[in-house]
Amino acid sequence: MVRCSIIVFALLAGQIRAQNVINGDLEGVVSVPTALPPGWQAVPLGDPACFATQSYGATPDLTGPNGPLASVGLMGNPFSGNSFVSGLWYGEFHEGIEQHVSGFTVGCAYTVGFRQAVVKQNDALDRSGGWSVYLDDLLIGTTAPSSSSEPPISLNMPWDLRSVTFTPTAPSHELKFLPADDDPDQVFDGLRMGIDSIHVRLAAPVVFQPMLGNDTVLCPGNVLLLTPNVADPLHWQDGSTASSFLVNSSGTFWVEATQGCQLFGDSITVTIVDLPPANLGPDRTHCDEEPLILFSNSVGDHLWSDGSNGDHLVAEASGQYWVQVVEGPCLTSDTVQVVIEDCGIVLDLPNVFTPNGSGLNELWKPIKRAGIRRMQTTIYGRWGDLMIASSSLEFGWNGITDGEQAAEGTYFYVIEYMDERGTPGTRTGTFQLLR
Incomplete structure (x- = not known):
């Protein structure tokens, strides 16, 4: 009952193990008139x-x-x-x-x-x-x-x-x-x-008993089933009482087992490696005017089909290219088929521009373009972060991204186009931004 002389006592329960406590946290909706938390x-x-x-x-x-x-x-x-x-x-x-x-x-x-x-x-x-x-x-x-x-x-x-x-x-x-x-x-x-x-x-203190194994690392997509080799009842960190527990996220997990009046416990820390899947993109045809630069879009130690281990590979000839990326015990890989051909187009691009307000060389855009019907231009930072993208044939980048001036340095471009014959192609490369 709510009145000026009443005091409310709230039971926000800690974890009650081995007992069937309903709403041990005693959470409820504070209102007038009041009601007790469910279960109490x-x-x-x-x-x-x-x-x-x-x-x-x-x-x-x-x-x-x-x-x-x-x-x-x-x-x-x-x-x-x-x-x-x-x-x-x-x-x-x-x-x-x-x-x-x-x-x-x-x-x-x-x-x-x-x-x-x-x-x-x-x-x-x-x-x-x-x-x-x-x-x-x-x-x-x-x-x-x-x-x-x-x-x-x-x-x-x-x-x-x-x-x-x-x-x-x-x-x-x-x-x-x-x-x-x-x-x-x-x-x-x-x-x-x-x-x-x-x-x-x-009341007896928890006694350590190995039940869950050593701390471990999982690769993305993998799970770990914890199955203690002890008799029920078991009590897990989330309050469940099943004979096993499925781990699909990073964290520390523990279990307690009751044997008579004694409580035995163990814990395990599981770390899931943050390894994005390698992705070289779809199979593609690329014009031979500029080299094709392949990125894995993942993180870790790289091994490319030519034996190199940088964060990218320049595909200069037709063929199949692959990459393997390793992070800890985990590996991800991808393969792409590349065809390099003479596209019969003209697309000359600058290797440097200076958006410093001088009025000279303020935009990065094609110096000469011919034989191209449609074109999609995408510019990335040195770590693969997207700077800007446009589908306009007249597009030129002024060095601004998200309303702020981009830093000086090397940038990568990917230009996907269709020539006058309807044949698609891709041009990739790098350029310098100086101020």
């Missing part, structure tokens, strides 16, 4: 753990940085995520949340941990308090108090890590959280406590 309920009036005396006094609210009632301080920054739940303990109010949690192993010790903070509200000014944690109707612990010297209506909330250890007596229990006042003689109109990032796990 209020500890009701009449519950042995709830000391509220009116039904409206057992109604915790979901909140966040903007509300639900920011004008009186019913707001705050969560420890993680977008929201948290807070509960008020004052007079007829005692607001807590609960959830039925399953998956416990009877006789094993577990730890429930969470973040807690004092939330300052206009008429809930108690500076210190903690949380009482119940397993069904049994109080299993009250956390050490947290304190806050923040003024009312403050978003700042110093979140403290707290935990309680317990031993379940059944496979499932009702887990309850209610505010606890450490100094009931200093009420100051009430205590409002926030709670966030809850996690429940076996």
Whole structure:
């Protein structure tokens, strides 16, 4: 219930492993009137753990940085995520949340941990308090108090890590959280406590056990199936519990296996090599006036069909050309068929131009052109980045790209054309930009 004396406590749960916790992150939509996050309920009036005396006094609210009632301080920054739940303990109010949690192993010790903070509200000014944690109707612990010297209506909330250890007596229990006042003689109109990032796990520390193999590198398009050679149940980093996990992206992946009351774990880092596929373009016919320059459009160590290892190859004769590009353990390759012929056209191009505002040699364009019906001109930087492209026969480049002056240096051009007979051809080469 939202009123000027209520405090919302949000449970943005941490990862709960081996227990079936619904919406452990306790994320929800902050609104007026408020509702609890899906999967969670209020500890009701009449519950042995709830000391509220009116039904409206057992109604915790979901909140966040903007509300639900920011004008009186019913707001705050969560420890993680977008929201948290807070509960008020004052007079007829005692607001807590609960959830039925399953998956416990009877006789094993577990730890429930969470973040807690004092939330300052206009008429809930108690500076210190903690949380009482119940397993069904049994109080299993009250956390050490947290304190806050923040003024009312403050978003700042110093979140403290707290935990309680317990031993379940059944496979499932009702887990309850209610505010606890450490100094009931200093009420100051009430205590409002926030709670966030809850996690429940076996109390025994995780023991390393090799299950996933060594860190590895994958080539583009490859995947890795992680299949630990241990008995279920397994718990993966994304919360899944399958007997295997398919890796198709870079990252660190971990798994935990429960054997009795002990938790075993292992992790693996997988790196997928960033290797674009080699692409020499389509088979083509090229006029012999200018050499044809082939680029792989990939990165890594190159090996061309002529044995060279530069980032490009000049195709001076008809034939088949290929390239292999290696990056780490990965390889990509491509092949292109080239026909070099006398096209019977005239296309003379400058090897340098000076777009410096002098009025001389300001454009890079054909010096002489004849026998060409259509033409597509594309200009690239030395690393293959596109500078400009045009399909106009009268095109000339002024050294401007994306509204800025291009740097001095070497540029590559590709001119695809159709002659008067309808025969296509390609002219490639380089030129210098000087200022």
